Amino acid sequence: SYVLTQPPSVSVAPGQTARITCGGDRIGSKTVHWYQQKPGQAPLLVVFDDYDRPSGIPERFSGSNSRDTATLIITNVEAGDEADYYCQVWSSSPDHSYVFGPGTNVNV
Amino acid sequence: QLQLQESGPGLAKPSETLSLTCTLSGGSITTSNYYWAWIRQPPGKGLEWIGTIYHTGSTFYSPSLKSRVTMSIDTSKSQFSLELNSLTAADTATFYCARVRVAATHRRWFDTWGQGTLVTVSS
Numbered sequence: 415s416y417v418l419t420q421p422p423s424v425s426v427a428p429g430q431t432a433r434i435t436c437g438g439d440r441i442g443s444k445t446v447h448w449y450q451q452k453p454g455q456a457p458l459l460v461v462f463d464d465y466d467r468p469s470g471i472p473e474r475f476s477g478s479n480s481r482d483t484a485t486l487i488i489t490n491v492e493a494g495d496e497a498d499y500y501c502q503v504w505s506s507s508p509d510h511s512y513v514f515g516p517g518t519n520v521n522v
Numbered sequence: 523q524l525q526l527q528e529s530g531p532g533l534a535k536p537s538e539t540l541s542l543t544c545t546l547s548g549g550s551i552t553t554s555n556y557y558w559a560w561i562r563q564p565p566g567k568g569l570e571w572i573g574t575i576y577h578t579g580s581t582f583y584s585p586s587l588k589s590r591v592t593m594s595i596d597t598s599k600s601q602f603s604l605e606l607n608s609l610t611a612a613d614t615a616t617f618y619c620a621r622v623r624v625a626a627t628h629r630r631w632f633d634t635w636g637q638g639t640l641v642t643v644s645s
Contacts, residue, residue, distance in 0.1 A: 444628060445628060445629045449569075455637075456618055456635040456636065456637050457569065457618070457632070459631060459633050462623075462633070463629060468633065500568065502569075502631065504628060506628070509582055509584075510574070511582075511585065512574070512622075512630065512632075513571070514568060514569040514570065515568075516568050517568045517569070
């Protein structure tokens with residue numbers, strides 16, 4: 415089965431840029447989606463299709479995806495961005511599976 | 523705006539079967555290019571996809587849970603359901619229902635989530 419890796423935690427100062435990586439074998443050939451989850455809340459889609467944003471998500475959130483690493487980029491980080499972030503891909507094998515990364519806690 | 527709401531027991535016993543239902547409001551369960559999913563999250567841990575169903579009844583299950591999972595859909599009630607049998611304490615988790623946007627074969631993501639329901643498996 416397909417496996418995604420993420421760093422357990424990332425620390426960033428307010429106003430700086432956070433980069434959260436998601437590793438996977440040839441992940442650049444897949445499309446990667448990112449979710450933000452704050453304590454006690456359901457996950458929220460913040461980036462889909464590698465770099466697109468749903469309506470209502472600030473432009474500060476963006477992404478990239480190449481070769482074996484996808485990256486969620488949060489510019490001008492705010493205290494309210496402190497959360498767990500999960501990457502996700504769809505894999506055709508086995509069994510049309512949806513795979514999540516283990517999650518990264520962003521500490522501001 | 524689409525909203526999803528999970529319902530079911532907060533407590534289940536080991537070896538028994540858990541049944542959860544997700545009810546839609548503000549949207550259609552039969553819309554093309556959208557699937558419906560269950561995802562769970564054990565306390566303090568990450569997200570795990572359980573399974574997906576289309577409005578036609580077509581299902582896909584996680585290989586690790588396939589032997590214990592059944593999903594169904596009732597389009598007349600705008601509901602879809604999950605059954606998980608042979609419960610153990612390891613199944614204790616918050617269960618989320620979600621909508622899956624299918625933009626293309628390899629482009630699928632969860633664009634709307636329910637608030638989640640915590641299920642504790644304990645005797």
